[in-house]
Amino acid sequence: MMDENVSATIRDVARLAGVSIATVSRALNARDGVKANTKKAVLEAVEKLGYNRNEVARSLKFRQTRTIGIIAPELSNIFFMEVIEALERCLAPKGYSMIITSSYDSVEEEKRKLQILIERNVDGMVVMPSGAEGDHFLSKALANIPLILVDRRIKNLRVDSVETDNRFGVHKMIQALKNEGFHRIGFIGGDPSIHTAGERLNGYLEAMSLYGLRIEEQFVLHRGAMTQANGRGLLQQALSLPDHPHAFFIANDSMHLGATIHAIENLDANELSKLVFASFDYLSYAPLLKFCHYAVSQQFEQIGEEVATLLLQRLGGNWEGFPKRVMLQPEIKVIVASGGIPFEETSKTSSIDEILQVEKTF
C-alpha cells in the first residue's frame, strides 16, 4: 500500500500492474508495441492509484518544460491581458503553459523576473518591456531561449518583436481631425522615453507637418506616465491657456478617460460642445467617451496570434528572418454617433513608413 500522503509514481503503477516501469512508460505514452493486455493492466493500475504523470521529471529528462514565460508591466491592464489571452488560446492547444509575471513597470523588477524565468527553464519568453533599457536581455542564458518583445521595442536590441504601427495610427487621427476641419490640434501624451509614448508623439509631429498644420508647442503636452491622473492634469493645463485649441489627440485610453472626466466635471456647456478628441485605444467603455470622434483600435487578438506564431516557429528551430519585426496595422474607428466624419480610406493598408517614404532605420 502506497503512502497516502504522497502521490503515486510510475513505480507504484508498475508494481500494481506487475510489470516494469519501462512498460508503464511505454503504455502511457503510446510508444512502440505494448500488448493490449498489459496496457489494460497498466491503465487499470493508473486508475486505481489515481496516478498523474510528473511533468517535472519529464521536463528534466527532456530538457524542455513546455512552459512560456511572460513578463508584463501590469497584470491589471486590459491591453496586456487581451494579448496574453490570445496567446494562451494559441499556445495551450500545443501543450504549453504560461508562467505570467509582472514587472510593475520597473526595470529592476523586470530583471528579477527574467532571472526567475531563466532558472525555471522556460522554453520561450514573451516580454512587454517596461523601459527603454534592456541590457539584461543580453544575458548569456537567453541565447538558448527564444524571446519576443511585444508592444514596446528596446533600442539596439536585435530580437524578434511584434507591435502596433503607432505612427500610422496617430497619422490617421490627425488626418481625420483635419478632414473634419480642425487645423489646431493639441497633443496629450506621456514621457517619450517610453517606446509607445515616443512613437505616438513622433507620429503626431510627423503628421502635423505632413499636413501643413502648425505645431503649437505649448499645447504639445507629454509628461509622466500615461495615467488617468495625468490625462486630467494635462488637459486642464491645456485648457487653462488662453486661445487654446478645441481638438486634441490623446495618446492612450487611461489619459483619454482622465481627460474626459476632467471635461465633464469642470467645463461649461459651451466649452463642452466644442471639445473634440481623437485617441489611441478603443475598449469596452469607448461609447462613453463622448468627445471622441476617432480612435485607433489595436488588434489584441491579432497581436497575440502573431506572437504565438513567431514564437512557435522559433521554438521549432526555424530562425528565418531573425530578428523579425512584425508591425501590425490597427483598425481606425470613426465614431459617427459622437460627431466623427467618415473619410475615404486612401491608404488603409500602407504603413506610416510607406506613406512618408522614410527608410526604416532599424
Place this chain on the structure above:
Amino acid sequence: MMDENVSATIRDVARLAGVSIATVSRALNARDGVKANTKKAVLEAVEKLGYNRNEVARSLKFRQTRTIGIIAPELSNIFFMEVIEALERCLAPKGYSMIITSSYDSVEEEKRKLQILIERNVDGMVVMPSGAEGDHFLSKALANIPLILVDRRIKNLRVDSVETDNRFGVHKMIQALKNEGFHRIGFIGGDPSIHTAGERLNGYLEAMSLYGLRIEEQFVLHRGAMTQANGRGLLQQALSLPDHPHAFFIANDSMHLGATIHAIENLDANELSKLVFASFDYLSYAPLLKFCHYAVSQQFEQIGEEVATLLLQRLGGNWEGFPKRVMLQPEIKVIVASGGIPFEETSKTSSIDEILQVEKTF
C-alpha cells in the same frame, strides 16, 4: 570547453573551479562551511560560464515547485486580474511563481486545466470556478494540493474560499435607493446558477422584502451571462414595459455599461433624467456611468491578500479551521456627483447574515 548550445550545469562549474559538485551546491546555497577561497572560485566560475541554477532539477529533488496554479474564467477581465495581481504581489516575494490559465468559462476546459496543473506539480491552486459543478475538484491528487476558491463557491465542496459578501453589497444598494425615495426597484442580472449572479439576485429579493418593497416580477430580469450585450437587452426589455420603474439595481459592471449605453443611445432627455442605477463593481471608468448613484466596490487587493495569506498558511501545513470561508465586506460608494445621497452607515461592519440574523447554512 562546454557545448555552446546547452547551458552550463553545476558540473561545468565544478570542473572549472576545480572542486566537486557538492561544494558548488554548498557555495551557491550558502549551506554549511565553505572556505572563502573556494567559494570565490566557484562564484567566478559561475560568472564566467553564465551558469543559472536549474529549478526543474531542484523541484524534482525537493518535490515542490514553488509554483501556484491559477485558473480564471477569463484573463481579459479586470476583476480577476486585479485579484491575481494582488496575489502575485504577495506570492512573488516568497519565491512563488504562478502558472496562469484560462477556463474560458467552460467547465470542460476547467477540468483540462486542472489536470495540467496537477501534472505540473503545482504546490497550490487558486481557482475562480467557472460553473456550479465541481466534481473534478474531488480528484485524488488534490488531496495533497492546497486549493482556494475565489469569488464563486461550489456547492457541497468542502474547501477554503474567499469571496465578497455579495448579499451585503446588494442589500446596501437597495437600502440606499429606498433612502433616496425609490420604492420601485428593478433588477438586471445574470443566470442565477452562476454563484455571484445567484447571490446578487437572492440579496435583492431578501433586501426588497426586508425593506417592505414590492417585488414586481416582470422587472426582475436575470438571464444569460452578465455581459454588456445582455445589460443592454434587459434594460431595453424593462423599459419597453408600461409603467416601468426608473430605478434599477444592476448586477455587475459589464451589464451596467451595456445598460448605460443603451440609455444614452435610445432614451429622450425626459426619460434620461429619471433613470437611476445602483450596481455592483466600481472600476476605472465608473465616473462615466452617469446614472449611477450607488455602487458596491469590491476590494480586489484585499481579496488577493486574503487568498495569499490563507494559501501560504496551508502551504505551511497549517490546516486550522479548514474549510475556511472568508467573506469580505465590499466598500459602498455613494456617487454624489450623479445624485447619490449619503446615508448613515448603520451597519457598515456587519455582514448580511448578521443583519438578517440568519444562520449560516454552509
Place this chain on the structure above:
DNA sequence: CTGAAAGCGCTAACAT
C-alpha cells in the same frame, strides 16, 4: 513485447 539500467541536474547524507 518487455526488463534492466543509465542519466537528466540537483541536494544531502555519509565519508574522509
Place this chain on the structure above:
DNA sequence: ATGTTAGCGCTTTCAG
C-alpha cells in the same frame, strides 16, 4: 572543509 554517491520520477537505449 570537501568529495562520493544515492536518488527525486521519468524516458530510452540496449538486451533478451
